[in-house]
Amino acid sequence: MGSIVLDKTDGVATLTVDSPEVKNGLTPQMGRELVAACEEIDADPQIGAAVVRGAGGTFCSGADRRTWNPGADQAADGTFQETGAVYKAFVRVGNLAVPTIAAVRGAAVGAGINLMLATDLRVVATDARLLAGFLRIGLHPGGGFFTIAGRTAGREATAAMGLFSQEVDGRRAAEIGMAWAAVPDADVEDTAHRFAAEPAKDPALAREAVRSFRTELGPPGIGWDAAVEFERATQMWSQRRRNSR
Structure with a gap:
């Protein structure tokens, strides 16, 4: 039911969200795998950059609804922990010890746009579809969306x-500052890896530079970890409310 694939080549780690039958929807287990892959990257001093991508020509369609039950009691321990596993994955990607790039093809929707925004830099296909879409389906945003979107594209x-x-x-994402470059779909991943190859030449320096970058520029307003928790209660309310309609 989907997995996270980690490849390490020439100092660049590539994290692939691999569940193409549901356009790379994320499950809690995939969230845990993403955290574990990040731990492996951080423990390898030969890695100087990371690229996040989706399998099969799309980035991530959000939560895998086969495992998502918005009608469940969102405050129940098991449900709360499962949702938190996905949120923790976003934050863990954002805290990787190396510079990170999202290579975005196809769609980044809901949880997928949070994963995209978790990275330091984004390369997107000109025809990529970027949509938060939470309110459209009757949900309050989660995963710290307002914090991580606001630090790139602004208010x-x-x-x-x-x-x-x-x-x-x-x-449009490149025009508003949500992405660094918009390129033809076929060029997205090569472009992202070309960018990643630069810091990967000197992993020790790259790790120090990205630490300074995030410390000095970090997200505005409240911290990201706080934003995730701040949003959760209202999102749980919106999930229960949505199901009762």
Whole structure:
């Protein structure tokens, strides 16, 4: 039911979300695998950068609804822990000891856009579809979306996407600062790996540089960890409310 695949080549780690039958929807188990893969990357001093991608030409469609039950009691211990496993994965990617790049093809929706925004830099296909979409399906945003979107695209774009469910393509994402580059779909992953190859030449320096980068520029407002917890109670309420309609 999906997995996280880790490849390490020439100082670059590639993390692949691999569940193409559901357009790379994330499960709690995949969240735990993503955390474990990040631990492996951090423990390898030969790795100087990481690329996050999705299998089969799409990035991540959000939560895998085969394992998602919004009608369950979201405060029940088991449900709370399962949801938290996905949220912890976003934060863990964001705290990797190396510079990170998302290579975004196809769609990044819901949880998928959070995973994309967890990275330091984004390369997107010009025709990629980027959509938060939480309110559109009757849910409050989760995963610290407002914090991690706001630190890239700013308040206006975060409002448009998070409050008004506006979708942007890759070209627009680059225009508003949500991505560094928008390139043809066939060039996305090569471009991301070409960028990653630069810090990978000197992993020790790359790790020190990215630590300084995040310490000095970190997300605005409340911290990301706090944002995840701040959103959770309201999101659980919205899940229960959605199911009762």
